Amino acid sequence: MLSDGFETKGWDVDFDDQAGLDTSQVDDRRGISGGGLAVGGGAVGLVGLLVALFFGISPGGGTDSGSAPVATGSIQQDCRSGADADARTDCRVVGVINSVQDYWSSEFAGQGRSYSPARTVLFTGQTQSACGPATTDVGPFYCPGDKEIYLDLGFFNELTSRFGAKGGPFAQAYVVAHEYGHHVQDLLGTTGKVSGDRQGADSASVKLELQADCYAGVWANHAASTPDRATGRPLIDKLTRADISDALNAAAAVGDDRIQQQAQGHVDPDTWTHGSAAQRDHWFTAGYVSGRPVACDTFG
Ligand SMILES: [Zn+2]
Numbered sequence: 001m002l003s004d005g006f007e008t009k010g011w012d013v014d015f016d017d018q019a020g021l022d023t024s025q026v027d028d029r030r031g032i033s034g035g036g037l038a039v040g041g042g043a044v045g046l047v048g049l050l051v052a053l054f055f056g057i058s059p060g061g062g063t064d065s066g067s068a069p070v071a072t073g074s075i076q077q078d079c080r081s082g083a084d085a086d087a088r089t090d091c092r093v094v095g096v097i098n099s100v101q102d103y104w105s106s107e108f109a110g111q112g113r114s115y116s117p118a119r120t121v122l123f124t125g126q127t128q129s130a131c132g133p134a135t136t137d138v139g140p141f142y143c144p145g146d147k148e149i150y151l152d153l154g155f156f157n158e159l160t161s162r163f164g165a166k167g168g169p170f171a172q173a174y175v176v177a178h179e180y181g182h183h184v185q186d187l188l189g190t191t192g193k194v195s196g197d198r199q200g201a202d203s204a205s206v207k208l209e210l211q212a213d214c215y216a217g218v219w220a221n222h223a224a225s226t227p228d229r230a231t232g233r234p235l236i237d238k239l240t241r242a243d244i245s246d247a248l249n250a251a252a253a254v255g256d257d258r259i260q261q262q263a264q265g266h267v268d269p270d271t272w273t274h275g276s277a278a279q280r281d282h283w284f285t286a287g288y289v290s291g292r293p294v295a296c297d298t299f300g
Contacts, residue, residue, distance in 0.1 A: 013092065013169035013236055015082030016228040021094045025101060027121045027148070028075040028090075075122070089156055089172070090122065096173045099235055100180045103222050107293065108187075118142075118183040120149040120176070140175055142182035144191055149179045163250040170236065171247035174284075177219045178251075181212030184293075194299075207298040209275050210283040213248070214296035217287025225291065239288065248280045 075090060085095035101117050108115035126135045130145030140151045159167030185191045194204030224236040286295050
């Protein structure tokens, strides 16, 4: 079975066109605060915003390589089905969030626990979190203080523009699944147990990061092995080792997964860069091959 997981060339994230999307798991604040500038900030961002307004570019953007979203609160109208998730980055994020949380709900239920869903806040430019201001520069992060994930889709534009296919749908899904891994750690009490040990390659914060990668792999296993009822195909095509390396490296190269310092939360300001590429690969793969969270004991 292990080798089967790596035989098929090529990968994709393909939703069932008929499937409904649950947008209640997303708080769409794009364009609401912090100036709403989409990409780059400053003069470049302002020009981009003006161009977008002038040409009436669709909020949310229709393609991976298109402009960052500039309009507000469009997700409920725009993201209704799996077909939307296949066509648009913002809707794909909704679909991945739904899939990740479906998985963890059933995993928790199987262990007699209850899973509390976490919302993802989509924003442009800047927004407030219980962990301090969320900005484009900070990159995606999970805030233990309000149990929400903060994501500027401009991060994905950068992934795609700098890495092409390597920064495509699977890399995006990995980023989302990794952040939900932090939520799972928070729910399980792992985060609280290790706060305070933030420095160095063997620190608890690096082990937390690697475990979140492993949890992302566990989800990917289920997303790649569970056939959709309508299409008969799984959400994710089988991944090659090269696919995994490419996606993890692309995500790590443009993000640093910072969590803002705050009273009740743990912080590691630069964690994506601390786990080595080989470590991240190892732990994502451990989760992906096993499909079981118990394989993610990075502290052991
Ligand atoms: Zn992380």
